[in-house]
Amino acid sequence: MAIAATQAEPATEALLYKGNEALGEAAVRAGCRFFFGYPITPQSELPAYMARRLPEVGGVYLQAESEVAAINMVLGASAAGVRVMTSSSGPGFSLKQEGISYLVGCELPAVLVNIMRGGPGLGNILPSQADYFQATKGGGHGDYRLIVLAPAGVQELADLTGLAFDLADVYRNPVIVLGDGLLGQMMEPVRFPALRPAPDPPDWALTGARGRPRRLITSIHLAAEALEAHNQRLQAKFARMAERETRWEAVETEGARLVVVAYGTASRIARAAVELAREEGLPVGLLRPITLWPFPAKPLAELAGGDAARFLAVELSAGQMVEDVRLAVAGRAPVEFYGRMGGAVPTPREILEVIRRQLGGDGR
Amino acid sequence: MSVTTKEKVLARRPDSLAPAVTHYCPGCGHGVLHRLVAEVIDELGIAERTVGVASVGCSVFAYDYFDLDFVQVPHGRAPAAATGLKRARPDLVVFTYQGDGDMAAIGTAEIIHAAVRGERFTAVMYNNSIYGMTGGQMSPTTLPGMVTDTTPAGRDPAEIGYPFLVAETLAAQPGAVYVARTRLGDMASIVKTRRALLRAFKAQLDGEGFSMVEVLGSCPVNWGMSPSEANAFVAREMVRHFPLGVFRDGPATPPAVAEADGGGGRGTGGNVSAARGTGAQRPAQEGTGRGDA
Amino acid sequence: MATHEIIIAGFGGQGVLTAGQLLAYAGLAEKKHVSWFPAYGPEQRGGTANCSVVLSDRPVSSPVVSEPTAVVAMNQPSVDRFEPLVRAGGALVVNTSLARRKSPRQDLTVVEVPATEIAGELGNLRVANLVAVGALLAATGAVRPESVLEALKKLLGPGKAALLPLNRKALERGLAIGRRLLAAAET
Structure with a gap:
């Protein structure tokens, strides 16, 4: 593993943080060491924060050539078994939808942030909640569900981001943190938990087939019976989420x-x-x-x-x-x-x- | 009476190739290219830390034929996924296996920016000038005049341009350390392709930068030719449009930047001249570039 | 104290967002519930920049202030826009260096302070926001001036600690003018 051991960082007192930056710090403290994104207002403070912060904990921030590339970088990193995040707003989040559908089909965890802005089209950069359908009804193709967390303040942005990483790993399914421009831009006091180390890769991750059979991560199942069985398994998983994770x-x-x-x-x-x-x-x-x-x-x-x-x-x-x-x-x-x-x-x-x-x- | 049988192994299945029968059509070059990639991985002894990234196209099932960890990703995005994998675990050896539709059309941005950033993975591209899996539509590398489902009168460059030169484009990016174009179809060419793949993977192992091999191959079924006619077409026609050669072989080099004129004050220093001087676009062509058969 | 809902507004570059953050940090130090929200849209270019600050002894509901208990207006457009919104009995601090019109409202505590000119006298126009914050504290007692100075120390950090005395002076000048005007109004 190339991830450097980091100094333990204890829980903090209440600090005044911008929502976007609190979200970033909470992700780092939850063990996220990889961030792939593309600039778009009103979430730009988040990638900027990650670009500063991740190198301090041995992580990697990479600005992708597009939101499409970013979500697929997330897919690759997730396949390698690390905690990884991307963020965007309206138009950029639309571009990520194909990749999100693949993440679900491949059963890969990731945390996806949409700091919503006014639409449709280029719209504006002001607060909006018009991406609710896209987030909750499946913005991409195929039958799928994602846990969608909707924080209402800066402390909750931090808390739910930490939770999002845990839920993503538990269910091997991406989780959306759905905020808006107002939440991203506002400042409120926030207490962060202690810094968690990046977890070890799970037993399905692609780490090279040393001393074990090869592993395959894919979302293609050509035969109807195979794809239906895959879907039934996913649906059973979504039912478990619905039963246990309603908040x-x-x-x-x-x-x-x-x-x-x-x-x-x-x-x-x-x-x-x-x-x-x-x-x-x-x-x-x-x-x-x-x-x-x-x-x-x-x-x-x-x-x-x-x-x-x-x-x-x-x-x-x-x-x-x-x-x-x-x-x-x-x-x-x-x-x-x-x-x-x-x-x-x-x-x-x-x-x-x-x-x-x-x-x-x-x-x- | 006893019979003594003497066996001499002349060739065997590479360990990195799974014991499977491929779904590829008769005469298709994917099987040969798979084998070459597997041989190179075996030779370098890296199978246990190699992860392949399968694309969308005829080679979508490549993962069934390699005995390696594999992930299958959206159309065109293999270079982005490879970037994520390699950045997450730099100790892995990562390669993408893509066709011309995947890399030269829908995935153009991803492959170019991987080269720009000098991502430390190896991209393998099988260029057969057509979309095979979807039944034979024009691709960005379809030759002028070539008849496909979507160019029934032949590709007309006046309407839709000339074939996209992927290797040359990638070689022009400073983050690329090894970029070559080879072909399949005869033993000498196959050996050259193997050599190029070996060099590309070695470049990755040395952590030098981005490496890529574009391999010209045939699609007899969608070209409407016999396998031998198709091989001859690659050697005779494809190479006229896609010169073979090594387009980049050397350390990642920042492009030369012209000196500021010194007297212009602020605002002129940012004007970068076109001077390059890195050799990036100087193909060390094998043969004449008009067919090396 | 129940809840102070404050809008600070002015031209970009007048430090209105920083002034709001100082109040929020000061409120946090006093264990209040606080929020700070900047108008971050196209408004921040050209016209007026402004931010909402809420300081309360209970959790903040809306971080967007629509009926402020106090407004600090650093220029005339800000007076024009926010003066009508201030609740009856609220406070309005006007930077008279850049806003000449007298407020017609009789139901407000209006503190007129030439913040930009005072900042100029102190040798740095950028501390006009601290002069205005001083006047605001005189009119509202939203937070203690010492808490603002503490917050300032934190915000400036060791690198810019040299600017602390100047900022302190600006805050004190605003505070003094505010107190004098209010005392005069009561007599």
């Missing part, structure tokens, strides 16, 4: 008549709106999905079967996650949507107005 946060949902559903940046604003509504005595709660896939359908269904008479999905999009909310609620209560697009971020008062309208004249 969410419920804020004052008990007894709430209206439940606001929002993730990431939108959940920060929605939370402020819910606080304002509570100050007015309105029975409002917030359910914040932390995993977008698997989606927390069960807690939503339970709320719909209980006190919640209405749901309000708030997104920085034209309405994508709201479809999963509707599937979860399954017609037991009305599900409304409020969203802004193109980098516009709603104010808490704007959402409060919608909440008031939803709850009717007297707000109850």
Whole structure:
């Protein structure tokens, strides 16, 4: 192994970090030593951080010629059995989709970061959540699922990045950390865990067939029976993920008549709106999905079967996650949507107005 | 009465080649090229630390025929995956095995930038001027006038240009340390190809930089020729468009940069002249470049 | 203290993002919940640069400040844009060196300070942001001035420690002017 032993670095006190840089430090502390990327705003601080930081721990940062090349460099490094990451934003993440599908087909772990920006097309560099469908419904070809983690602050960006590496290895499947420009650019205090050493290569990695039969990593299975069997195994794995890895946060949902559903940046604003509504005595709660896939359908269904008479999905999009909310609620209560697009971020008062309208004249 | 049989082994399957029957068509050169790569790996004693990267095309199943660790990657991206593998574990010997469609069309950016960066892996390209696996469409290396499914009237350079010279392009990149074009079809040429592959892998072992061998071969089925006609076509026609030779053999060399004129002040120093002087584009051609048969 | 939601705005190069970070670092040192968010879009070129800083005794909900409790406006466009957003009873610090118009709002604590001119007197125009931060602290008490100085020490690092006295002077000048104006307003 060419990876240098590194000095132990203990857990830190609370430090003020930009989201993109916290994500990078958290990856390094989780044992990630390889990063392949291509510049795009608003995630550029992350590769810049990795370019500085990885050499300090014996790792490699490499700027690829394109996002397409970057994701395939990730594929190669992952096949060699190391913890590896790439990051991008909207247009660049679209370019990575073929490679992501191959990673899943080859059962290779990797952590993929999308710091979303406004689209479609070149759009702009402002915060957006319009890549929800792409992330959660499979942006590439074939039947596949990825765990999609949606942090709502800088500490969570760090925590979920560490978790992403562990989940990727456990399931041998790529994991997406889905942030947006606001999360990437903002600063908040963050505590980092102690630095973990890069793990040894797993027993499926390509290390040269010394003293063992050759290993093959591939996603091609020409016969229908073979490919169907491969798919069934993958689907069983996705079912295990769905069963074990669903994460969410419920804020004052008990007894709430209206439940606001929002993730990431939108959940920060929605939370402020819910606080304002509570100050007015309105029975409002917030359910914040932390995993977008698997989606927390069960807690939503339970709320719909209980006190919640209405749901309000708030997104920085034209309405994508709201479809999963509707599937979860399954017609037991009305599900409304409020969203802004193109980098516009709603104010808490704007959402409060919608909440008031939803709850009717007297707000109850 | 006793019968004594004396056996003398003249040739045997290289250890790095798996005991498998290939799916390649009669007369196809992939099998020969696989064997040459395997022989070179055996000769260098590196099988236990070699990882191959299979591309998309007829050679997608190359991994079935080599007794080596292998990964199969998206179309054109073998050089990127090889970059990731080699960067992650520099102690491995890494090679890509690609066709002309994979390397010269969809994977152009990846192969050129691997050469630019001087990635320490070896790229092997089988150039037969056609997309074989998909049934015979034009590739970037299809010869002028050649009839394919997508050039029914023959490739017209006025419409779609001349064949892409991959070896020459890669040799022009300072990170490349060994770039050669050889061919298959007769024993002398096969021996030369083996020699070139050996040199390419040695360059990787020495950690010098990027190495690549472009091997001209045939596709009798899609060319609509018998295997022997196809071999003759390689020797007679292909080499006219793709000169054989070693296009680069030496240490990775930064390109010569012209001196700033000194009197121009700021802003002129950045103008790099075209002077190179590295020998990068000076092919040491074997034969005349008009067929070396 | 409940929550201070502050916007600092000005031309690019006036150090408004740094000023916001100083407040966030100072708040962190005082064990407050803090967030800092820069307007990072096309706005950062040409027009106004600005950042949102939230300092609170409870977790920060929205890091984007839409109804600030205080605004520091380092130039006229920033006054024009953010003055109407300040909550009633909030504070507005105006750099009168670059913003001449009087604020019409009677429901705000308005501190007018010629920050750029004072920075010039101190010998470095780049500390105008510290003068304004001083005035802001006088008007809001969002964090203690010592915490800002501590944060400054950390931010400058040993390499630029020589700049600390100048920055301290700038902060103190702003603080003094702010306090004097506020005392005068009360009498």
